[in-house]
Amino acid sequence: TQLLEQSPQFLSIQEGENLTVYCNSSSVFSSLQWYRQEPGEGPVLLVTVVTGGEVKKLKRLTFQFGDARKDSSLHITAAQPGDTGLYLCAGGKGNNRLAFGKGNQVVVIP
Amino acid sequence: DAGITQSPRHKVTETGTPVTLRCHQTENHRYMYWYRQDPGHGLRLIHYSYGVKDTDKGEVSDGYSVSRSKTEDFLLTLESATSSQTSVYFCAISWGEDTEAFFGQGTRLTVV
Numbered sequence: 001t002q003l004l005e006q007s008p009q010f011l012s013i014q015e016g017e018n019l020t021v022y023c024n025s026s027s028v029f030s031s032l033q034w035y036r037q038e039p040g041e042g043p044v045l046l047v048t049v050v051t052g053g054e055v056k057k058l059k060r061l062t063f064q065f066g067d068a069r070k071d072s073s074l075h076i077t078a079a080q081p082g083d084t085g086l087y088l089c090a091g092g093k094g095n096n097r098l099a100f101g102k103g104n105q106v107v108v109i110p
Numbered sequence: 111d112a113g114i115t116q117s118p119r120h121k122v123t124e125t126g127t128p129v130t131l132r133c134h135q136t137e138n139h140r141y142m143y144w145y146r147q148d149p150g151h152g153l154r155l156i157h158y159s160y161g162v163k164d165t166d167k168g169e170v171s172d173g174y175s176v177s178r179s180k181t182e183d184f185l186l187t188l189e190s191a192t193s194s195q196t197s198v199y200f201c202a203i204s205w206g207e208d209t210e211a212f213f214g215q216g217t218r219l220t221v222v
Contacts, residue, residue: 030208042200042213043153088153092208097168098143102152 004101021104023089116214133201142184146197
């Protein structure tokens with residue numbers, strides 16, 4: 001059973017459109033992180049959210065942590081081809097083991 | 111970028127042979143992790159270390175062993191490689207429990 005479920009698994013959109021991807025769980029997390037991975041590379045950290053209800057912005061990316069600290073969303077405004085990649089969420093439960101979701105594959109078509 | 115290096119970057123090996131992958135960090139982070147990434151499965155934790163000579167199993171540890179004799183090096187050994195261990199292996203480091211992880215560039219291992 002996957003601890004973190006990410007949806008949709010695959011999303012293809014046109015440049016300039018907005019998109020939202022989700023990371024859901026039935027477990028409570030002490031923190032949740034989002035990473036982006038490009039082909040042939042390791043995941044790179046984008047953001048960490050810690051407080052329930054927290055919203056963080058990174059240029060055109062908006063990250064939200066659910067009030068109950070069980071889920072998170074990533075919204076991209078006016079997507080660009082450079083946003084293409086695999087977006088991974090990861091949650092910490094205080095046991096030295098970050099749990100990763102399977103990822104949201106995003107493709108932005110020029 | 112965090113100073114983390116994996117070697118080799120690519121390896122092809124035969125079934126039944128032992129293989130060792132190396133992860134080297136220059137950040138003096140306490141925690142080090144080995145993950146494998148496979149289509150349809152995402153990133154799965156193999157083993158991790160919370161200090162020199164302190165290691166523990168992850169969710170897919172069968173057939174793998176690790177060692178950490180120095181803060182900067184974490185070795186992953188496939189004792190007798192099988193085709194099911196064909197995968198991309200990532201090393202990651204973090205400074206604290208459940209804190210942000212910094213990943214290496216990965217090792218693509220093919221077992222034939």
